[in-house]
Amino acid sequence: MSERVIPGRMGGLITLSAADALWSALTAGSGVPAAAGVFTCSPADARAGYVLLGNEVVETVQTSAGRWSVVETDVRRAAAKLNAVEMDRQDLVRIGPFHIAQQQHTYGAPLRWRRRIAQELQEETAGPECAARGEDGRLRHLAGIDWRRIFVARTQYQTLRTWWLPRAAVRLLDAAEHTERQWQQAVQQPSGAVTAPPSSRQQAQTTEGQEATSTDHPTGPRRPYSGELKGQLYSVLSRKPGISGKVAGWACAVCRTAPAAVLDHCHEHGYVRAPVCQSCNTQERPDHLYSNTIRVAGRYKRLFDTHATDWLRHWHRCSGCRARTTLPLPHLAAWTAHTACRPLRPTHRAPRGSRGHKPCGVLRVSWTGNQNAPRSCLLIVVVDFCPSGEHRVLARVPYREAAERFRTWLAETAPDVAAAAGPDRLDDLPAQPRSVIADTSEEGLALF
Known part of the structure; x- marks a missing residue:
């Protein structure tokens, strides 16, 4: 489309409707099907300050007349990047449904x-009736991609329905999430702390600074947790009447300041660890992308570096992890990627004005098999978004080797925690710990 036929152009800015027309024209022959109305249809919202197109952020501006516009060159750049993506529609990756990932992946980029x-x-x-209710709010596109045109649903054994997208689209959408997160962090004000409205604060505190009375939480200071729930199974304890009120009476066993809200437990062995607050429970939870893949986010520095001893002590409150001197498989995979494979991660020069080198990309770790068949379990550590390679494999570490490396590191990092662990403490352990991680080693289920 030539520039002279685009309405609403003013100083390099074009209206949102003109941007829609330009986007459709430029991406007409793209290998990745582009959606129409990416600037004006749901879920696009110009008031958010940007529209995500592929892995490009197109900023929106409001003119003096109150009209929302975008820079034409930004739209053209996003279209050119989308057109450069090559996609094999036969090379599919399963994207769901993964119940574990959907329940646990509750933070990250808004995409x-x-x-x-x-x-x-x-x-x-x-x-x-549900479909009719959601007609106006239906999801029409994802980052400018018409995913409906490449979506594949498969039914196996007439019962299990699985969802698939081409590998190139999955990588593009993952990159879009990463780009959106980076953009939001860049524009966020350093002092932009959100303050709760007065009505919310009044519900949480009285004028004297003491905790307000609530029917769900006891009054007065919370008592510190002293291992009262040690060795108890979550499946049994969670069914006991009044347990939620009892949990609310404790302070968080990790940060020791906030009131506890939930019972953190080991999903691998089933034992209760301790009552924790929602914030610490979220930090402890692995950042699942798939049922056997996690992204190693920046918060893992706190878990394995700055506050490692506190978290290791907390994880080893599980009798199973303590007896085997290990961590649940997702946590061990995150530790392997973040700590054991740290020297393998590529670096690049820091931006101008800064010193040293900056770690490249984002770490991701996946595994085949599960912890109950250690000989067949393999951890694969990858760095994404690396300029020298979009998906670069750093290491393939057998499960047994990863567990042995962790034991050595544990003895050096938290000797008191290591001293309390060991194979001689196997009392009351289940004979066969249940596996909560699906075995994805079957043919055709490889993710990348």
């Missing part, structure tokens, strides 16, 4: 494309 796809598909299967 959250896996959750959005799952939500729309679940609404469709819920019945015609």
Whole structure:
């Protein structure tokens, strides 16, 4: 489309409707199907300050006349990047449904494309009344991509329905999440702390600074947790009447300041660790992308570096992890990527004005098999978004080797925690710990 036929152009800015027309024209022959109305249709919202197109952020500006516009060159750049993506529609990657990932992946970039796809598909299967209710808010595109045109649903054994997208689209949407997160962090004000409205603060505190009375939480200071729930199974304890009120009476066993809200437990062995607050529970939770893949986010520095002893002591409150001197498989995988493979991670020169080198990309670790078959379990550590290679494999570490490395590191980092662990403490352990991680070593389920 030539520039002279684009309406609304003023100083390099074009209106949102003109941007829609330009985007459609430029991406007409793209290998990745582009959606129409990416600037004006849901889920696009110009008031957010940007629109995400592929892995490009196109900023929106409001003119003096109150009209929302975008820079034309930004739209052209985003279209050119989308057109450069080559996609094999036969090379598919399973994207769901993964119940564990959907429940645990509750933070990150607002795109959250896996959750959005799952939500729309679940609404469709819920019945015609649900579909009718959601007609106006239906998800029409993801980062400018018409995912409906490349989406594949498979049914196995007439019962299990799985969802698939081409590998190139999955990588593009993952990159879009990463780009959006980086952009938001860049524009966030350093002092931009959000303050709760007065009504919310009054519900939490009295004028004297003491905790307000609530029917769900006891009054007065919370008592410190002293291991009262040691060795108890979560499946049994969580069913006991009044347990939520008892949990609320403790201070968080990790930060020791906030009131406890939930019982953290080991999903691998089933034992209760301790009552913790929602914040610490979120930090402890692995950042699942898939049922056997996690992204090693920046918060792992706190878990394995700055506050490692506190977290190791907390994880070893599980009798199973303590007896085997290890961590649950997702946590061990995160430790392997973040700590054991740190020397292998590529670096690049820091931006101008800064010193030293900056670690490259984002770490991701996946595994085949599960911890109950250690000989077949392999951890694969990859760095994403690396300029020298989009998906670069750093290491392939057998499960047994990763566990042995962890034991050595534990003895050096937290000797008191290591001293309390060991194979001689196997009392009351289940004979066969249940596996909560699906075995994805079957043919055709490799993710990358």
